[in-house]
Amino acid sequence: MWTKILAVAALASVMACTGGNKGGMETPQKVLSEYVSRSFAVKAPVEKSKLLELTTGEVKNAIERLDEAAFRSYFIDSKREFLGLKVKDERNVGADQYSITYELSYMSRSSLAAPGSEPSVDRVTNKKHALFVNQNGKWLISEVKSLKTLIEHQNEMSF
Numbered sequence: 001m002w003t004k005i006l007a008v009a010a011l012a013s014v015m016a017c018t019g020g021n022k023g024g025m026e027t028p029q030k031v032l033s034e035y036v037s038r039s040f041a042v043k044a045p046v047e048k049s050k051l052l053e054l055t056t057g058e059v060k061n062a063i064e065r066l067d068e069a070a071f072r073s074y075f076i077d078s079k080r081e082f083l084g085l086k087v088k089d090e091r092n093v094g095a096d097q098y099s100i101t102y103e104l105s106y107m108s109r110s111s112l113a114a115p116g117s118e119p120s121v122d123r124v125t126n127k128k129h130a131l132f133v134n135q136n137g138k139w140l141i142s143e144v145k146s147l148k149t150l151i152e153h154q155n156e157m158s159f
Helices: 002-017 028-041 045-052 057-065 068-076
Strands: 080-094 097-109 121-135 138-153
Touching: 028 045, 028 080, 028 097, 028 121, 028 138, 045 057, 045 068, 057 138, 080 121, 097 138
Parallel strands: none
Antiparallel strands: 080 097, 097 121, 121 138
């Protein structure tokens, strides 16, 4: 319950920082926020189309190439819990291109654990760069590059 409340609060704060919701997704910031929200909320492979609605180019091709098992593994079975999204840098690249560098934080629970020990719980922070293109008046995510990943282990180390 608290997880859902925190996710909604984080999403609301991101939307507040990017101009609020003035109807539709007319800004790259809103598209990024919506994509992250949708990707953490996926419950079934049929929801793949909801992610594809917000993408084009390399990102769309990568998602389309995922078979059902790979999609399930990455989006449904990954045991990730959204913590936050912070926009670090944004700029116009051209009339129909926009760049956003952001940090995405989430808790990751490993399903693999040694016998008699607890599964690993890690706080993961990914710094990423996304390129958006405006197609027919709609901003879509075209490219995403990972810049840096920080993993903070939450459990004690054992030998």
